Every structure is written in structure tokens, then in C-alpha cells.
Amino acid sequence: MTKLLVILTVLFFILVLLARRYRREVHAARYVWRWNKKKRLASDPPEKQITKTENLNDTQLVRCAKCGVWTPRKNNLSLHSNIFYCSSTCVENTMV
Numbered sequence: 001m002t003k004l005l006v007i008l009t010v011l012f013f014i015l016v017l018l019a020r021r022y023r024r025e026v027h028a029a030r031y032v033w034r035w036n037k038k039k040r041l042a043s044d045p046p047e048k049q050i051t052k053t054e055n056l057n058d059t060q061l062v063r064c065a066k067c068g069v070w071t072p073r074k075n076n077l078s079l080h081s082n083i084f085y086c087s088s089t090c091v092e093n094t095m096v
Helices: 002-021 023-043 088-095
Strands: 050-052 061-063 070-072 077-079 083-085
Touching: 002 023, 083 088
Parallel strands: none
Antiparallel strands: 050 077, 061 070, 077 083
């Protein structure tokens, strides 16, 4: 049992020393990863992100993010997951 504890302690200190030694590289890699992810999301055309929510059977009302009109959820356009628009005109006005 004590051998295992000693081994785990030594491994822990090795990991701490490695993390301190390469913290700048790890930080740079995380920065590049986030930048690349943000760049990919920004490069997607808005047409790909907009989905028509006709196939929903519920009659839940949602509010248009642009003009504030309440309409049934199945008749709205959805941008991302929780942003709804009542018409394509409101989507175009938001994109401008």
C-alpha cells in the first residue's frame, strides 16, 4: 500500500512539473483551438444555420427575436436552438 502511495505521489509531482514547464504551450494550443472553432462557426453561411421548424407537433407559442410577435412554434424559423423568428424578413433584418 505504501509503495502505491509513493508511486502516485511521484507521478503527481512529475505531472505538476510538466504542467508548469509547458503551461505557455498549453495556453497557446487552447487559444488556437478556440480561435479555430470561432472562425469555423463564423464562416458558416447563415442559410446553413437557419432551420424551418414545421415538423413540430406542439402548439407552443414563441416570441420573435426581432419584432416580438408571438406565433406558434411550428410556424417559425429557428436560428441556433433557442432563437426564433416569425418570418424570413425578420431574419434578414437581423443579419443586416
